[in-house]
Amino acid sequence: MSLVSQSVAGSAGEGNDAETAGVGTVLVYELSTEPDPVRVSPAEGAVERADLVIVGSRHSDSGIEARKLTVYIPTGTASAELALDLTGIAAQTSLPGWTPAADPTNQRIVFAPPSGTATIEPGQGVTIQLGGIRINRVVGSAPVVLELEYRAVGTSAWRTDTTTLGVGKFPAGFYLRNLRVDPLVVENGGTATLEWEASQGATYKLLYGTAEIDVTNRRDYPVTNIRQSTMFYLRAIAQAGNDHVERTLNVSVTVNKPDMVVRNLTIEGQLEATGPVQLFAAPQRIEAPFTGTAPSDGFLWAYVPRGQIRLYIGPDSTARRGVLVAGPDATYYGDQKRVAFPVRKGESVSINLEGGDGLFFWFSFGGLPLG
Structure with a gap:
């Protein structure tokens, strides 16, 4: 069981490439809260506090150099704002030597390495802890935005990767x-x-x-x-x-052994079935005259022992091909009197008797009736 949290791709900085185009492609983040869920402060009295723990990981075979990691915490009294202010927030990160600096004017906490830049290695985890956040008094969802300023190792162009995580604020007593x-x-x-x-x-x-x-x-x-x-x-x-x-x-x-529904299936090796394989259901007898639409691919089988009949098969009722079956002037098979016609799903089918008589059967891939 897990909490489904919102994660929205933000705008990348200059030099946007495939690495910064998706959600969390530089660092992939997961957010947890204490308490879970976060609850709003009461209308009066002591405020509720909450801790955020954000874990990021580098899912790549190459490292990056980073110079700044910024967490934006919207402050104020509105539904889309999380904290009353940044007062008293205990901020720390697992990145060695990185220190936080609160910037209340811009509603953010900025983490920076001691030497100006630091390398985040492939597979390296990054944990950010924000403790004691003073939650405001209005139910809603607030966006916590993370910005990582980074560059590929050995390059000079700095980029910004932006990820948004939603934090819900719930009524007192909700669970x-x-x-x-x-x-x-x-x-x-x-x-x-x-x-x-x-x-x-x-x-x-x-x-x-x-x-x-x-x-x-x-x-x-x-x-x-x-x-x-x-x-x-x-x-x-x-x-x-x-x-x-x-x-x-x-x-x-x-x-x-679940049912499977696929659009296209390509088998490059041998197909083995442990049970019976049925491409067709039992054939459906069609009484002429007849007009209908094929619900699936299949074929129409006709036997005309006397006279002649005419089949119309085509994409719709106004664009069909007419086929005369049986008789000396028949379009197909002449006097053989038996013929099968392929029909594609969605095609219109009509059978007209022209002084003849016949038997007609519909064979469907999937067993759907012709109607």
Whole structure:
């Protein structure tokens, strides 16, 4: 189970390249808070305090030189501001020798190395701790922005990588925790039950696939007929006046031998099946005259023992090819009287009797009926 936190790519500085184009591509950040979640200060009296711990890591095979790491903490009394001010914040980092400097005017804390620059090696972790933040009194979500000034080792051009992490401020007494599922692994078509702990006074929704289910008045929910490994999201929406904040937990269920839906499948080796393989369902008999649209690729089989018939197959009802079947002037096969025509998904199909008689069958890739 984990907290889904917002991470938004910011604008890179001069020399923007592939390394700074994505979210956290120079340093990949994770944010945790204490308490979890952060709660707003009461309207009167002592303020609530919170600690932020931000862990960044360098997921690359090359190091970088850095000269400044800045954390912007929005201050004020609005919904989108986190702290009342920067007073009393205990800031530190795991980078050796780097020291913090508070800049209340610009609502930021700046970390810098003692020698002007420092190298962050591949795989090196960077931890930033901001303790004792005085949380303001309004529910909402505040953006904490990190800016890293860096350059590739051996180069001279400095760049700025910007990442935004959202910190929610929740009403007093709010909690959403301990989302769990039983069992963690189900057979194809099986059932799993989700359970969680949550406070009153908020709206809760369970989301998975295309489903969005209101579970405000529940603390468990059974999900049946699970055929694919699925990630479940439980979202809380806490409202206070015109301001709101969201918190989302997630948990996954693994399906043994799941159903698979793919757009294209290419097999470069041998295909082996442990069970029967069925390309076609049972053929569908079509009564003439007939007009319809093919729901999938397939083919239309015709047998004309007497007279002649005409088939029309094409992309739509106004752009079709006419095919005369059977008789001395037949378009295909002459007097053989039996013929199969390929039909693509979405094509229009019509069968007209022109003094003839026949049997017609639709063979569908996937078993969908012609209609």
